[in-house]
């Protein structure tokens with residue numbers, strides 16, 4: 001692949017919203033916005049002093065390319081050393097911004113990169129942990145534990161689990177299979193040092209997790225996977241220049257995109273519906289954590305909708321903007337035709353065409369700028385996540401009970417139980433159908449359904465969840481989102497609680513008949529995952545969100561979801 005930096009092309013078809021976008025750009029020009037943006041002029045976002053301080057201290061990502069280009073030889077040398085030491089597999093473990101970039105890059109470069117095979121662990125589901133453990137050559141696997149703060153519960157638990165496994169194999173030498181990526185001074189640095197980790201990569205300060213794609217968090221896994229990180233950064237550099245402080249506002253690709261998204265959100269088109277070819281589907285996960293966590297606060301925000309089954313124009317309300325991200329040379333006809341039909345029907349459509357997967361370097365940067373700019377239009381601080389903590393606090397409280405009593409506290413009785421499934425709802429009903437009908441009966445135009453699956457991700461389950469989303473979209477014309485817990489807690493979880501009160505939350509939980517103990521702790525992975533579900537449900541309810549928890553019991557996850565789908569089909573057909 002050549003490394004010629006050429007920007008991926010972007011077109012904005014704003015339709016009737018073009019005048020509002022022009023007005024916003026004019027306003028930016030008047031305020032000398034681009035220059036102020038690069039000078040971290042925090043009053044472009046918010047008026048309060050605390051918010052401004054936070055903004056100023058989290059804009060180090062603007063210079064990330066210049067900081068990381070000189071680090072490329074060091075990273076590549078590390079990769080050579082790891083290969084020479086006989087490692088045959090990499091497992092990246094982290095949550096949210098610390099794991100999303102490897103997920104996207106692994107998928108996009110699956111058939112191109114020739115480095116070490118890579119898995120990413122970002123769930124406490126015991127089945128998923130076991131699946132990874134069984135698939136890897138344990139003694140020859142390098143575990144990369146990525147946590148900026150070094151305090152996030154999940155990666156620390158993953159680390160403890162696999163470190164104990166490695167000690168069984170290698171005793172005192174266990175640390176040679178472990179690598180840390182974290183912030184200087186984090187408590188994880190102390191632990192990794194004590195456990196003799198092979199390497200500790202200290203990230204540079206002033207970069208929040210979701211803006212860390214082009215720092216060590218994205219680049220170390222990318223290089224291990226065999227991606228040409230120098231070219232990835234050079235593509236980002238071209239985008240950085242185009243978004244730079246001297247260019248005209250109308251030729252600044254990040255600013256234009258952000259202004260468009262901000263203006264559309266202000267006018268109710270706040271569901272950024274992403275349409276991508278199959279091997280870019282995980283880009284949606286990355287975008288979700290960036291955009292939803294940055295903008296979803298103070299009852300406003302932009303919700304990226306990824307993986308929503310694409311329908312004909314009439315199933316969509318006026319709450320959408322469609323964003324197509326694909327490859328210039330890939331026809332992807334079905335998607336492109338549907339997007340064209342949506343545009344013809346009056347929906348705003350944004351199209352971005354990449355030359356090849358290395359352009360993701362440029363896109364990471366474009367979307368980071370765009371997210372910060374959209375946040376300025378909305379008048380919010382893009383760099384905090386005040387409502388993520390609510391779920392963490394509720395979970396921690398439950399884990400204290402587990403530590404004292406050995407199990408989670410009993411929940412109150414279900415609203416109703418049927419076919420082995422328990423329904424816990426904010427509405428009443430004495431059958432599954434009645435509860436589902438009442439729950440979805442609360443939907444208003446512009447709302448969205450969010451399916452929160454605290455289950456083991458499998459292709460079969462993904463198909464079931466897609467069918468569930470499709471049913472709701474077709475019958476109720478609602479936007480639908482789906483996420484696996486706890487992954488989404490570090491991503492769209494912020495928007496669910498801090499964004500507008502437009503979500504209907506369908507949480508799906510299970511018993512864990514094949515659970516996995518956590519060495520040195522009085523609880524299992526399954527209990528941990530269920531505590532995270534219960535903690536988030538509590539937080540959602542504290543924010544008066546509309547919730548329905550369906551507990552599948554121990555009858556099998558897929559069978560349970562199939563049963564739920566059947567009941568939902570009945571409930572929505574007679575609505």
Ligand SMILES: O=P(O)(O)OC[C@H]1O[C@H](O)[C@H](O)[C@@H](O)[C@@H]1O
Pocket residue numbers: 094095096097098146147148149150151152155209210293385388489490491
């Ligand atoms: O990298 P860490 O400090 O472990 O954080 C991982 C994730 O945790 C939190 O949930 C934040 O809201 C995310 O923005 C962050 O990416």
